[in-house]
Amino acid sequence: MIDLITISFKDLLVTISQILNLHNPVVFLLLMFLACILIGFVAVLAGVGGGVLFTPLMMAFTTVNPDIVRATGLAIATMSSLMSSKPYLSRNIANFRLALFSAIPYTIFAIIGSIIGLHITAVLGNLGKNLIRFSLGILVLFIALLFVIKGKRVEWPNAPENKHDALANTLGLDAQYFEVSLNRTVMYKVVNTQWGMLCFVGVGLVSGMFGLGAGWAMVPVYNLVMYLPLKVASATSLTVIGIGDTAAMWVYINGGAMIPLFVIPCLLGVVIGAQVGTRMMPKLKAGIIRWVVIAVMIIAGLRLIQQALPTIMGVI
Numbered sequence: 001m002i003d004l005i006t007i008s009f010k011d012l013l014v015t016i017s018q019i020l021n022l023h024n025p026v027v028f029l030l031l032m033f034l035a036c037i038l039i040g041f042v043a044v045l046a047g048v049g050g051g052v053l054f055t056p057l058m059m060a061f062t063t064v065n066p067d068i069v070r071a072t073g074l075a076i077a078t079m080s081s082l083m084s085s086k087p088y089l090s091r092n093i094a095n096f097r098l099a100l101f102s103a104i105p106y107t108i109f110a111i112i113g114s115i116i117g118l119h120i121t122a123v124l125g126n127l128g129k130n131l132i133r134f135s136l137g138i139l140v141l142f143i144a145l146l147f148v149i150k151g152k153r154v155e156w157p158n159a160p161e162n163k164h165d166a167l168a169n170t171l172g173l174d175a176q177y178f179e180v181s182l183n184r185t186v187m188y189k190v191v192n193t194q195w196g197m198l199c200f201v202g203v204g205l206v207s208g209m210f211g212l213g214a215g216w217a218m219v220p221v222y223n224l225v226m227y228l229p230l231k232v233a234s235a236t237s238l239t240v241i242g243i244g245d246t247a248a249m250w251v252y253i254n255g256g257a258m259i260p261l262f263v264i265p266c267l268l269g270v271v272i273g274a275q276v277g278t279r280m281m282p283k284l285k286a287g288i289i290r291w292v293v294i295a296v297m298i299i300a301g302l303r304l305i306q307q308a309l310p311t312i313m314g315v316i
Contacts, residue, residue, distance in 0.1 A: 033265040040273025042289060050270040051077035051213035053293065056140045059133060060303040066129050067121055070211030071252035072263050074245050076270050077213030081242035088235035095232055098173045098190060099239040105197050106204040107244040113208025114251035130308035136210050137304030143216050144297040147290065159227040165191045177232065188229055196226045208248040214241055
């Protein structure tokens with residue numbers, strides 16, 4: 001059954017590539033640019049990072065080398081974070097001290113994840129590429145599940161009254177910011193820093209290895225584990241991603257996986273799409289877009305697993 005599906009899908013891709021003349025580099029890069037505009041547009045409306053959509057879609061439905069795709073995914077995540085985090089930092093919504101503290105484990109393990117990812121594909125060859133595809137497919141399905149249960153996030157979480165965090169108090173991580181919607185200053189305290197940092201070890205490893213960015217995992221850690229207001233959690237995660245993914249990206253650059261001719265149109269496309277999406281957000285129903293994203297991620301996840309299984313099981 002898998003063979004029949006694989007053959008028919010390959011035939012379809014070959015037919016499409018012949019019709020669109022995808023062997024022409026100019027045509028291919030133009031299509032990547034247009035596809036990334038759509039990815040950036042949809043990502044903003046659904047409240048996710050562009051890398052979360054770009055990496056699994058490119059790995060599942062194109063023949064671009066997985067290392068190049070992951071490197072570009074990190075570049076997209078970094079650019080999106082740097083562009084989005086500036087206004088949050090200037091308005092003191094992002095907790096800068098907490099961001100610097102969180103960036104230490106996240107950055108270190110994002111670099112380690114990048115090294116591991118490149119090592120797997122370099123040493124194991126085709127098997128390594130398919131192991132990456134299979135693992136990414138499982139991860140993407142897990143992220144889609146997280147998006148389904150996203151409603152469990154809490155806008156204004158209240159830390160237990162008897163909960164005190166000595167490390168947070170020592171580092172002065174508790175903070176406040178002015179909430180426009182409430183027209184008052186919101187004060188909050190940070191707790192469970194040890195558990196939070198342990199979570200960032202895993203999040204950084206996954207982000208570097210797969211080139212996804214990490215807002216999908218970092219925001220719930222800040223919000224549900226460390227009891228930050230949801231807006232602060234989102235703003236702080238953007239700052240950390242901008243720091244950590246920049247470092248992880250250099251591993252791919254040094255490994256020769258960052259190809260400017262491919263990265264530049266993809267980055268421009270995502271940025272343009274994100275800007276258009278931001279302007280149109282008030283006019284569109286983002287909830288519908290979110291379910292479209294979930295469906296796309298499920299399809300991409302299943303496709304990645306279906307691609308990888310024959311090689312992993314020794315069929316090919």
